[in-house]
Amino acid sequence: MHFNTLAVAATLAATVSAHTRVYSIWVNGVDQGDGRSTYIRSPPSNSPVKDLSSADLVCNVNGGTPGSAFVTAAAGDTLTFEWYHDNRGDDIIDGSHKGPIITYIAPYTETNGASAIWTKIDEEGLSGSTWAVDNLKSNNGKKDVKIPSTLAAGKYLIRTEIIALHEADAAFNVNSARGAQFYPSCAQLEVTGSGTATPDENFDFNTGYTYSDPGVVYNLYAGSTTYTIPGPEVWTGSGSGSGSGSATTTAKASSAVATSAATSAATSVASVATSAVSSATQVATSAPTTLVTSTKAASPTSAATSTSAAAAQTSSSGSTGAAALYQQCGGRGFTGPTTCATGTCKQWNEWYFQCVSA
Ligand SMILES: [Cu+2]
Structure with a gap:
């Protein structure tokens, strides 16, 4: 018994060791103060989420627990998300945890956000050999995101995430000890100003991020100089709220396109039932080719390579x-x-x- 307790304690230490969370948000360079469990829906630990079917993928553990405050900012302002590892201003996240940083917005909800309500407003992936996480560490944990200047006033959830790719050459659903590590963080935001645009990508993380996505199962060590960031394209800021046009403006490679189109369709027909969305997603896998106007090159070759490498590794371990x-x-x-x-x-x-x- 004593031995087991020690083993469990050591495992917990290992799990907690290298992870990260958001401490605060700055508005145009002004710190809004410790936001943990006030305007940030903070999770109980800095551990990642790896299961793409989990509601925790959206706003992390406790993401359905509303905070007590909102950050107020105007459309067009710059928000700075400040991350930390164990204490503010420390090493932020371990250097092995390389990957993209992506930010989405949704109409405010007191739920956990696990539905087709999200629109991407910012993304940073790989540039040369430098990852978004490398830049985050060298910038003392701070990541700037501009609120679209056309965004309609109102209350929103804003969700930023790091995806750490150090074990992402294997898919979590194939090997649960490995897989991409998602660090999502949702904050409560009240936007002011005279904008009129309503985000309309209707993205659902639980159906929109998949294990066949080349940005989710990715070999960080293969020397690739390209990386396809998962999810839809960054919103153009011209959405009317009707949903029309989003399928083309957000078109990206393969599954993200199909999911976006299917989700929009399902939403416009009826209130969102999860089963309807997922069946629509499957139907739309043979997506109309006219929707694929991607401006980003998918990399089927590297995806195939990393998948087979992961499979080989799983069987040999x-x-x-x-x-x-x-x-x-x-x-x-x-x-x-x-x-x-x-x-x-x-x-x-x-x-x-x-x-x-x-
Ligand atoms: Cu970690």
Whole structure:
């Protein structure tokens, strides 16, 4: 019993070690103060969400618990989300946790936001060899997002997320010990001004992010210089609220397009039933090709490569006594193999060692 307790404690330490949360929001450079559990719907820990079917993917654990306050800002203002690891101003997030930062907005709701209500307003992925997370760390945890200048006044939920890709070469639904790590954070925002545009992408995270998305299952260590950010295109700011036109303006690669189109259709026909949306999504998988006016190149080759690499790794793990490429090979509380069948064991931090290419 004593031994088990220690093992559990070590595992918890490992789980909590390298993660991140949002501390506050700044408006045009002015700190709005500690927003945790006031205007931010803060989760109880800094752990990631990995299950794409979980409602926690949207506004994290406790995302359906309304906060006691709102941040007030005008359309066109710059919001700065300030992240932290354990304490404000620390190392923010471990350097291994590379990936994009994406921000969405939705009409204010006291629910957990798990429905087709979201519109993307900002995204930053990979530029050269620099990830959004690299820039976040070098900017002391701060990420700027501009509120669209045309946005109609009113109350909103604004959701920003980091997707950490250090274990994303495997899909979570194939290997639950691995998978992309999502760090979503929802804040309560009251927008002022004379804008009239209503965000209309009607994006649903639980159907719009999928394990076949090249931005969700991605090999961070393959030396790729391209990355396809998941979700719809960034909103143009011209939405009328009718939903018309969103399918073309938000068109992106493959599943995101189909989901967006299907979701809009389902929404306009009836109030959103989850089953209706998911069946519509499947029908629309053979999406009209006219919708695919993507301005971003999908990378089917790298997607296929990383998927097969993940499959190979899954089938080879556990039987050889050595960790496969990109698997964990050490760290506090880790009890698996500490040698690498391929590559060398790199120490990212005290808690996480990983087999990487030599
Ligand atoms: Cu972490």
